[in-house]
Amino acid sequence: MVADISTGLIALGSGLAIGLSAIAAAIAEKEIGVAAIGAMAEKEELFGKGLVLTVIPETIVIFGLVVAILILNLAG
Amino acid sequence: MLRPHDMCSVIVTGPKNVQESVIKELHNLQVLHIVDHSKNDLADIGTPLESANKLSEILVKVRALISALNIKTEDNEFELKKGLTNIGSNLKRLNDEVNIYQDELKKIQQIHAKNDSLIQELNLLKEIDVPLECFTAYKSLSYVKGYVKTEENALRGQLSKITDRFMLFYKIEKKGPFIVLFVDVKYKEQVNNLLQRSDFSPVNFANLNDHLSDLKGSASSNLRKLEEANNNLKKKIDYNKKRLELIGKESQGFLTAADSFLSEQLEKAEAPLKFASTPSSFLIKGWVPTEELHKSIERLNKVTKNKVFVHFEPPKKQDKVPIKLDNAKIAKPFEFFINLYSMPNYREIDPTFFIFLTFPIFFGIMLGDIGYGLVSLLSFWLLKKKLPKFGNFFNILMLASFVSILFGFLYGEIFGFEEIGHYHLWHLLSRSHDMFTLMYIVLGIGVIHVNIGLIIGFINIYNDHGLKMAIYEKASWIILEIGVALLALSFLNKIFIHPVIGAGFMAIAVIMIYKAEGVKGLMELPSIFTNILSYIRLMAIGLSSVTLAVIINESAEQLFHNGGFLVLVGVLIIVLGHILNIILGLFGSFLHSLRLHYVEFFSKFFHGGAEKYEPFGLKEE
Numbered sequence: 084m085v086a087d088i089s090t091g092l093i094a095l096g097s098g099l100a101i102g103l104s105a106i107a108a109a110i111a112e113k114e115i116g117v118a119a120i121g122a123m124a125e126k127e128e129l130f131g132k133g134l135v136l137t138v139i140p141e142t143i144v145i146f147g148l149v150v151a152i153l154i155l156n157l158a159g
Numbered sequence: 160m161l162r163p164h165d166m167c168s169v170i171v172t173g174p175k176n177v178q179e180s181v182i183k184e185l186h187n188l189q190v191l192h193i194v195d196h197s198k199n200d201l202a203d204i205g206t207p208l209e210s211a212n213k214l215s216e217i218l219v220k221v222r223a224l225i226s227a228l229n230i231k232t233e234d235n236e237f238e239l240k241k242g243l244t245n246i247g248s249n250l251k252r253l254n255d256e257v258n259i260y261q262d263e264l265k266k267i268q269q270i271h272a273k274n275d276s277l278i279q280e281l282n283l284l285k286e287i288d289v290p291l292e293c294f295t296a297y298k299s300l301s302y303v304k305g306y307v308k309t310e311e312n313a314l315r316g317q318l319s320k321i322t323d324r325f326m327l328f329y330k331i332e333k334k335g336p337f338i339v340l341f342v343d344v345k346y347k348e349q350v351n352n353l354l355q356r357s358d359f360s361p362v363n364f365a366n367l368n369d370h371l372s373d374l375k376g377s378a379s380s381n382l383r384k385l386e387e388a389n390n391n392l393k394k395k396i397d398y399n400k401k402r403l404e405l406i407g408k409e410s411q412g413f414l415t416a417a418d419s420f421l422s423e424q425l426e427k428a429e430a431p432l433k434f435a436s437t438p439s440s441f442l443i444k445g446w447v448p449t450e451e452l453h454k455s456i457e458r459l460n461k462v463t464k465n466k467v468f469v470h471f472e473p474p475k476k477q478d479k480v481p482i483k484l485d486n487a488k489i490a491k492p493f494e495f496f497i498n499l500y501s502m503p504n505y506r507e508i509d510p511t512f513f514i515f516l517t518f519p520i521f522f523g524i525m526l527g528d529i530g531y532g533l534v535s536l537l538s539f540w541l542l543k544k545k546l547p548k549f550g551n552f553f554n555i556l557m558l559a560s561f562v563s564i565l566f567g568f569l570y571g572e573i574f575g576f577e578e579i580g581h582y583h584l585w586h587l588l589s590r591s592h593d594m595f596t597l598m599y600i601v602l603g604i605g606v607i608h609v610n611i612g613l614i615i616g617f618i619n620i621y622n623d624h625g626l627k628m629a630i631y632e633k634a635s636w637i638i639l640e641i642g643v644a645l646l647a648l649s650f651l652n653k654i655f656i657h658p659v660i661g662a663g664f665m666a667i668a669v670i671m672i673y674k675a676e677g678v679k680g681l682m683e684l685p686s687i688f689t690n691i692l693s694y695i696r697l698m699a700i701g702l703s704s705v706t707l708a709v710i711i712n713e714s715a716e717q718l719f720h721n722g723g724f725l726v727l728v729g730v731l732i733i734v735l736g737h738i739l740n741i742i743l744g745l746f747g748s749f750l751h752s753l754r755l756h757y758v759e760f761f762s763k764f765f766h767g768g769a770e771k772y773e774p775f776g777l778k779e780e
Contacts, residue, residue, distance in 0.1 A: 131500030135757045138750075141696075142689050148699055149692060152598070 093158040097151035104147025111140035161508050164483040165449040168474055172442045173467035182430045184462045186776035190455050192446040192481045193775050196435040205431030214428055218421040225414050228407035237412030239420055246417050253410055264399040271392045274385050277366045284378040287328040287339050291374045301347040305361035306335045317353055322346045446481050480505035483772035490515035492551040501767030506622055508615050514756055521752035523562030525701045526744050530574035532564030575708025591705050597698045605694025612763030619764050631675035636687055639668035690759045696751050704744045711736035
């Protein structure tokens with residue numbers, strides 16, 4: 084497979100879009116996850132609420148994914 | 160089905176002399192969720208029945224024995240001769256027997272431990288040829304024992320500079336060189352100074368000093384005696400432990416049965432603590448499922464010969480009604496997710512049935528592989544056999560795995576392969592090739608799911624606050640979606656209407672949301688679209704799972720072509736790789752499917768926070 088540099092740059096761009104947003108989501112989820120586990124240790128019934136709060140930043144990755152797909156799409 | 164069980168608020172009152180029979184009957188009926196009375200001016204809380212003290216006393220003993228004998232409390236078919244005196248006397252006999260062995264064991268273990276530390280100390284003196292009785296106080300002689308950091312010859316040299324009236328024993332131990340030094344008492348101070356300079360740390364033989372009077376002869380001969388004694392003690396310890404183990408095995412049935420019987424009796428005896436009570440009467444407040452009400456009243460009247468009065472009424476709006484979920488048998492396992500999150504309020508719709516419909520589908524869309532589905536179905540079936548306690552949970556997963564197999568057929572995928580041999584599997588949609596088609600489909604699913612949530616929310620608010628609030632709070636979001644859709648379509652020239660129409664819809668929706676929820680609502684405006692976008696994960700997680708499977712297959716295939724020993728490596732890669740991918744896929748599919756329900760779906764209608772219905776007398780599963 085022969086690919087020119089522009090294809091590489093497109094791939095790099097969409098890779099960065101996903102990768103960086105994943106790191107951001109991970110950092111956010113880390114903070115919330117720690118607090119959620121702490122709360123659960125006190126009161127086990129909070130699992131459901133803890134899970135919900137912990138996964139909220141995941142949306143950031145979805146945005147990253149959408150942007151990555153758009154980059155790939157626009158570049159053809 | 161979509162609502163919790165109907166409940167009735169119940170108040171039972173009667174004279175104190177029938178209290179015990181009422182408690183007994185309620186315990187048998189297992190229908191009344193008791194609301195604890197808190198002390199007020201009118202009535203105090205009740206006092207436990209007379210038997211409570213005795214019961215808890217015996218129960219403490221039973222539990223002490225259970226923990227002392229290391230008994231695992233599991234179900235058994237031991238037939239307990241009921242009656243407190245019977246249990247009490249059996250317990251006393253058992254307790255005495257256990258105590259004898261435990262006391263003995265403790266005594267022997269103490270001696271054993273003491274001997275052990277003595278042995279350690281003697282080991283240090285083992286090669287030093289000085290009788291133990293010499294380690295005593297002298298007028299003309301001083302001695303020290305301990306660790307130094309100087310080499311033997313250097314130390315000897317330094318000592319002989321001070322005096323030649325010394326005797327030094329020097330040996331290398333794990334912690335460093337160990338010395339015993341006898342020296343003329345006149346030079347004690349000088350020697351001490353010397354030793355301090357070479358980092359001397361003295362060792363005090365606490366155990367040895369205690370026993371000096373009864374230890375005669377060399378350290379090594381004493382060591383032999385002590386080791387022999389300890390071997391005998393060890394045998395005795397083992398014997399006692401074995402006896403205790405045996406007693407534990409024999410009495411396991413009795414103790415577990417006694418534990419559960421006594422706990423039950425104690426629960427009854429302490430029930431009045433939840434009642435309101437006056438010197439001669441009692442009052443129990445609680446909730447009963449409406450369909451059980453009349454039968455329960457009849458039974459209570461029968462056992463008390465009509466001496467109790469039962470008042471009942473339907474719940475009022477502000478009442479905190481305990482929730483008993485009511486679902487068809489097939490959807491019942493999915494109540495697990497509601498238990499995990501929060502009970503719906505009495506007037507809310509119970510979303511269990513919707514989870515039952517959509518959870519397996521979401522799971523299937525993500526896992527979607529015939530091979531993976533079959534493997535997980537089989538493993539969850541086996542796990543269910545092994546751990547029947549979590550049967551409900553595994554039922555959910557088995558259903559989800561089954562749906563994964565169906566989606567596997569739609570995708571035409573088996574362990575990531577799209578063809579077996581040269582036979583190409585039929586597929587409706589290939590995930591790895593028509594990624595964008597799948598993305599549009601899951602976005603559509605997202606729109607439907609979120610809007611089902613909004614409609615449920617609409618119904619909830621309509622029931623609680625009327626039509627106007629329902630339209631402002633929930634229908635407004637649907638109007639907003641329509642507005643955005645019209646605007647987008649008209650800009651993309653898919654439909655030929657003026658963009659202002661779409662914008663108008665949006666403006667109306669925004670005003671309605673502002674009226675219903677204020678500024679907070681406006682801040683939430685984009686959330687509906689992020690919620691819908693969130694459903695792209697249904698495609699993304701599936702895609703990552705397929706890609707991993709394909710990579711595993713391709714790398715193994717290359718090794719197969721190379722032949723020889725590498726074929727084995729290839730097999731290993733295939734087996735381990737797919738196991739790992741299945742585990743990852745199961746975790747991902749489960750959590751993300753759950754998340755779509757908890758976050759995207761529930762946020763549209765669910766408030767929850769109600770108490771779970773826990774009738775008096777029903778044992779927790």
